[in-house]
Amino acid sequence: xxxxxxxxxxxxxxxxxxxxxxxxxxxxxxxxxxxxxxxxxxxxxxxxxxxxxxxxxxxxxxxxxxxxxxxxxxxxxxxxxxxxxxxxxxxxxxxxxxxxxxxxxxxxxxxxxxx
Amino acid sequence: xxxxxxxxxxxxxxxxxxxxxxxxxxxxxxxxxxxxxxxxxxxxxxxxxxxxxxxxxxxxxxxxxxxxxxxxxxxxxxxxxxxxxxxxxxxxxxxxxxxxxxxxxxxxxxxxxxx
Numbered sequence: 001x002x003x004x005x006x007x008x009x010x011x012x013x014x015x016x017x018x019x020x021x022x023x024x025x026x027x028x029x030x031x032x033x034x035x036x037x038x039x040x041x042x043x044x045x046x047x048x049x050x051x052x053x054x055x056x057x058x059x060x061x062x063x064x065x066x067x068x069x070x071x072x073x074x075x076x077x078x079x080x081x082x083x084x085x086x087x088x089x090x091x092x093x094x095x096x097x098x099x100x101x102x103x104x105x106x107x108x109x110x111x112x113x114x115x
Numbered sequence: 116x117x118x119x120x121x122x123x124x125x126x127x128x129x130x131x132x133x134x135x136x137x138x139x140x141x142x143x144x145x146x147x148x149x150x151x152x153x154x155x156x157x158x159x160x161x162x163x164x165x166x167x168x169x170x171x172x173x174x175x176x177x178x179x180x181x182x183x184x185x186x187x188x189x190x191x192x193x194x195x196x197x198x199x200x201x202x203x204x205x206x207x208x209x210x211x212x213x214x215x216x217x218x219x220x221x222x223x224x225x226x227x228x229x230x
Binding site for chain 2: 035108
């Protein structure tokens with residue numbers, strides 16, 4: 001399967017702990033996006049990378065959140081000192097810049113529950 | 116600023132019938148794209164169909180078609196010959212065409228297909 005993959009699929013943690021999620025995009029895609037989706041809502045943009053450069057960050061991304069894409073391939077999203085309000089589905093998507101429609105293809109998501 | 120409005124929280128349709136899911140948008144971008152995604156209970160966002168703001172014809176992909184009315188700023192999704200597997204959340208989203216970088220999403224519509 002050459003789609004977008006995300007690990008872990010589920011994460012339960014206690015408040016105050018750090019968590020890290022990984023996203024592996026479609027191999028030839030040079031853009032990678034992170035979104036957060038809470039119950040009953042549509043996804044909200046968090047950040048995106050073009051190759052290894054982080055080009056845009058949402059104001060939703062507090063200083064407890066950090067994302068990296070060190071070699072322009074996989075990406076990690078780390079949340080430090082988790083809070084109960086961080087409980088959500090974290091979605092990763094990738095796309096190929098330059099396509100007429102530049103469709104974003106999504107992974108299965110990581111469901112985070114902060115107790 | 117961009118905004119997507121989906122006014123139907125839930126819809127029901129009989130198997131094999133057609134259904135229309137509404138989407139209106141607001142954007143200041145001169146060139147933009149409109150997307151529909153399906154999200155089953157598993158959580159993964161599945162791309163369905165794309166419409167570019169300068170496309171002269173309505174987009175079609177198999178049983179999915181997009182009824183694009185630019186003057187009304189609407190981009191309704193039509194699903195023909197509904198199947199039980201179509202039961203899911205459906206999200207409309209918009210982004211800058213050709214350089215989307217991020218998608219702005221509606222709240223979604225929950226579709227239930229009855230046998």
